[in-house]
Amino acid sequence: MLNNIQRTAKSLSNYLEPVIGLIAPDYRTSGIKTRIIGIREEGAGMFTLTLKPSSLASFSYQPGQHIPIQIEINGRVYQRTFSISSAWRQWKKSSTIEISIKRAPQGLVTNWIPNNLKKGHIVRIGEAQGSFVLSPKQRRQTNAFVACGSGLTPILSILESLSDAQLSSQHLLYSVSHEPEAPFKNRLQTLANKGLNLLILESSSQGRIKNDTLEAWLSEIQIESAYACGPSGLSQHIHDLFIERSQRLGHATPKF
Template sequence: MMRDAVQFESADSRVTRPSFWNALPERWTSDAEETLVCCHVRQETHDVKSFFFRSPLGRAFVFEPGQFVTLELDIDGETINRCYTISSSPARPHTVSITVKRVPGGKVSNWLHDTMKPGTPVRMLGPAGEFTCARHPAHKYLFLSAGSGITPLMSMSRAHHDLAEDRDIVFMHSARTPDDIIFARELDLIASNHSNFRTAFVCERVGTRTNWPGVTGFLSLPLLKLVAPDFMEREVFTCGPAPYMQAVRSLLDEAGFDRRRYHEESFSFETLHAEPDAGAAVEAGVPAAGAPANAAQFNISFTRTAREISCGAGQNVLDAARQAGVRLAASCTQGMCGTCKVKLLSGQVEMKHNGGIRQREIDQGMVLLCCSKPLSDLVIDK
């Protein structure tokens, strides 16, 4: 039955209709609107918080579950870029959330936990990334995560739940203690709503939960066979600390699992890729490992520091700079976070990035040194 449009009036004339109630909001892109606003902060565990962001113009967030965004933060007078996996569901497009564990000594995670609150603006880039079940459709999935590596798999789980896609999913999460299980109650809710969604938790120790009924110890092949006897038939997605993922790969290889159906992701930018020791610099012009000795060499000039180095045609500029002892800011080294973004004053490069730079920045002559190979001599504003 058709109804006439209804006009709404607020008793308080100062209250306006929120833009996110619009039927078809415009899609958010960082090129059109780089600054979002924090609208909510939620404590997940004693050292984990989720931060929710909204477009001030009411734009909607479109992404694939498992993808990440890059935050551009000003901390103590320094601009720092950090990648964080989106933890929210793409089926709830009016907000986007990240979930961050406080890392002892971590500059960014501690700043977020101590400073970020509703109303705080933040510059964001993305979304980007290929770690997503949307690109690997399957009837049966196995999600394996540890610690804060749960976030991309939670986004995938939330998406299936919100879209009423009752796929056969086994979600197995490892944590230090039961109190460290992120999203425990929500995972239980999803499992209660979807008959084919099953969860299993394994904790290193019980901690303060002396009545913990679950498994203690570590993920093992016998335990995996117990929780998911048909795991050999499933599409596997894994995220967590590097030692955890190495253990997962080892036990799957032991079982003879087809690696073509294995997908993994890991972000730990608080500790990844420490700057090299300047005393370990090698002579400029030495080809990168694996590069032909007779490969073309280009001259790279850094205007601010008055440094000049040589870089092979098949070598990323960041690698050549580090070999020559030039210290440059960088985090992911995979073209994702934007930390090594600089202005290219002259010359041309071949850049294959993974979402860490905006198109308008490329149009303005910006490049990411970690994923740029020279096609000519270069002059860089650095």
């Protein structure tokens, strides 16, 4: 009961923080001071922040999770949440993490960050959250991942954190508008070289993900679990496609 109350209180606090920041500009939330180690462009309107928390004992995460980050703009504190896009081994080796952010056309925070934050600046982050993670058992399964746009970031963290043996039974379909502009292409190619079954779909020329797309990508491989991350409606669309595929091939329906 106490744990449930604590989780409810924390969720309410996370929800109210941006509102409080607007009402009381001098309000400063708690959080872990984190230094910006680097900023780089990824292409397709995305950029990556490399961050190093100052209090290492206060921070930990699982690949696939996201973190809230607090940004002060003109005296007001804004909080946004972004997925961690780096591998677990990077955290263990250098105590740094990365978040990869896509600029929204009218996004105040996502456009302000790359134009104003520099290497050495301090921001505050909160604890890692989210259940989009793989258990030790799931890492050994045959999994299919479908990502669109910035939905790749948590999946990239998950895949890069797997061993080569585990990676050989993983499958990734990444849908982007224009393949030449796709972010993370070098990292994806490295994963493919290690055994990942990778298909990059150019939506501008090939259209929406269809049954034929799954056949070209997976052939008749039986998938135990399927994961989708991207714009609204993607998860339901992929869910429906996999159910049709399972019925057509006589496979058990994958877990979603």
